[in-house]
Amino acid sequence: MRISSFSIHPVAVADPPIRSSYGLHSPYALRTILILNTDDGITGIAEAHGGDGSIAALNAIQPMVLGMDPFQLHALWSNWGKPDTSGDRSQTWMVPGENPRDARTRAFAAVEAACLDIIGKAVGKPVCDLLGGRARDAAPFSAYLFYKHAGGGGEGADAREDEYGECLSPETMVRQCRQMIEKYGYKEIKLKGGVLEPEIEIETIRALRREFGPGYPLRIDPNCAWSVETSVHVGRSLREELSGGGYLEDPTASMEGMAEVRKRLLAEGIDTPLASNVAVTGLDDVVPAWRTDAVQVVLSDPHYWGGIRNVQRLSDLCDALGVGVSMHSNNHLGVSMMIMAHACCVSPGMHFACDTHYPWQSEQDEVIEGGRVKFVEGAVVIPDKPGLGIELDMDQVGRLEERYNKLTYRKRDDAAEMRKHVDPAWQRILPRW
Ligand code: GKR
Ligand code: MG
Numbered sequence: 001m002r003i004s005s006f007s008i009h010p011v012a013v014a015d016p017p018i019r020s021s022y023g024l025h026s027p028y029a030l031r032t033i034l035i036l037n038t039d040d041g042i043t044g045i046a047e048a049h050g051g052d053g054s055i056a057a058l059n060a061i062q063p064m065v066l067g068m069d070p071f072q073l074h075a076l077w078s079n080w081g082k083p084d085t086s087g088d089r090s091q092t093w094m095v096p097g098e099n100p101r102d103a104r105t106r107a108f109a110a111v112e113a114a115c116l117d118i119i120g121k122a123v124g125k126p127v128c129d130l131l132g133g134r135a136r137d138a139a140p141f142s143a144y145l146f147y148k149h150a151g152g153g154g155e156g157a158d159a160r161e162d163e164y165g166e167c168l169s170p171e172t173m174v175r176q177c178r179q180m181i182e183k184y185g186y187k188e189i190k191l192k193g194g195v196l197e198p199e200i201e202i203e204t205i206r207a208l209r210r211e212f213g214p215g216y217p218l219r220i221d222p223n224c225a226w227s228v229e230t231s232v233h234v235g236r237s238l239r240e241e242l243s244g245g246g247y248l249e250d251p252t253a254s255m256e257g258m259a260e261v262r263k264r265l266l267a268e269g270i271d272t273p274l275a276s277n278v279a280v281t282g283l284d285d286v287v288p289a290w291r292t293d294a295v296q297v298v299l300s301d302p303h304y305w306g307g308i309r310n311v312q313r314l315s316d317l318c319d320a321l322g323v324g325v326s327m328h329s330n331n332h333l334g335v336s337m338m339i340m341a342h343a344c345c346v347s348p349g350m351h352f353a354c355d356t357h358y359p360w361q362s363e364q365d366e367v368i369e370g371g372r373v374k375f376v377e378g379a380v381v382i383p384d385k386p387g388l389g390i391e392l393d394m395d396q397v398g399r400l401e402e403r404y405n406k407l408t409y410r411k412r413d414d415a416a417e418m419r420k421h422v423d424p425a426w427q428r429i430l431p432r433w
Contacts, residue, residue: 015360065111112308186375253430255295299355
């Protein structure tokens with residue numbers, strides 16, 4: 001079997017004005033759909049980050065993929081997919097999906113997912129069963145809460161509202177969480193922080209704990225907005241609230257900064273795990289993070305970590321080191337949802353519910369046949385279907401591609417959006433507090 005065609009479809013997906021320390025999300029998130037066909041008529045699909053950088057990386061890998069046997073992935077990984085370790089691959093200054101140092105790795109990940117989809121369809125097995133079988137039958141996800149302005153994304157005649165409205169206070173965040181838990185059944189909660197004064201974010205976590213109780217583990221992720229001092233203060237203030245399955249995610253920038261926060265919290269007898277997707281972005285970062293005790297929970301991602309199999313490898317490596325594993329997310333559609341669900345289910349060490357932005361995307365913008373992937377009690381059940389278990393709705397892909405073609409931007413730039421819609425003088429300052 002050989003890959004006989006390779007096509008990429010850039011798409012624009014309505015995205016609400018949610019905030020993080022990177023700035024503000026634009027009215028449309030950019031994604032890319034990859035479709036591979038084989039000479040014996042099997043189609044494999046994948047989803048990747050969007051915009052010019054991702055498309056260029058996919059175009060660059062295309063000649064190596066055309067004519068390739070989809071079962072033979074190692075050579076492509078060794079010759080092309082391995083991340084660039086020569087400079088800053090962290091997400092300190094660049095949002096995930098925009099760092100050119102992992103562009104090739106991300107392109108490889110999309111090809112790997114589509115090849116696994118093909119292999120699964122060829123042998124009649126779900127992807128997770130090709131990779132050693134399931135560590136669990138369903139992938140648990142967390143309620144991923146964001147401070148946000150009113151609105152549900154889109155622009156002009158296409159602008160929409162969402163059910164969450166403006167959420168810029170502890171009370172409105174509790175409401176957002178209640179809505180998400182009622183709708184999707186999540187059992188763990190993650191708050192995107194680094195947006196409001198740390199004292200307000202501390203109060204938000206406390207309000208969530210009062211409302212939902214200790215049965216719902218809590219985490220907060222300010223994407224490096226805090227100094228070491230402030231991180232220690234937050235860790236101390238939320239000692240109880242972040243215990244019992246919670247964690248403090250990327251409170252401050254750099255591996256050294258994280259290690260210092262850990263050391264100072266431990267010196268006060270506070271053992272809250274520190275998690276990271278900013279300082280640790282590939283397999284080569286894991287041992288340094290472990291050796292310096294900078295990170296106790298590594299946040300994987302089947303997109304920029306180089307595919308589902310690398311998430312599984314990471315899970316084994318972390319298991320050997322005694323480090324936890326969870327999963328990071330960016331805006332995504334149903335194809336990525338299933339890639340993430342399969343990655344979680346083949347990774348025995350994934351003991352925390354994974355992140356997902358999926359609830360922030362509306363039903364109207366789904367590209368898979370039959371509509372959106374469903375959550376059952378907060379988890380995605382692996383369907384009893386071959387490959388990733390989904391097919392594309394090409395009318396929807398066409399509609400979102402047409403929308404992409406009309407957009408004036410070709411990369412994610414949250415700082416520019418922040419200046420455009422919220423504060424003309426806004427800059428990303430680290431640490432901000
Ligand atoms: O979507 O604004 C966002 C997030 O801040 C995202 O870009 C982060 O990469 O969710 C991510 C995280 O956990 O750091
Ligand atoms: Mg994070």
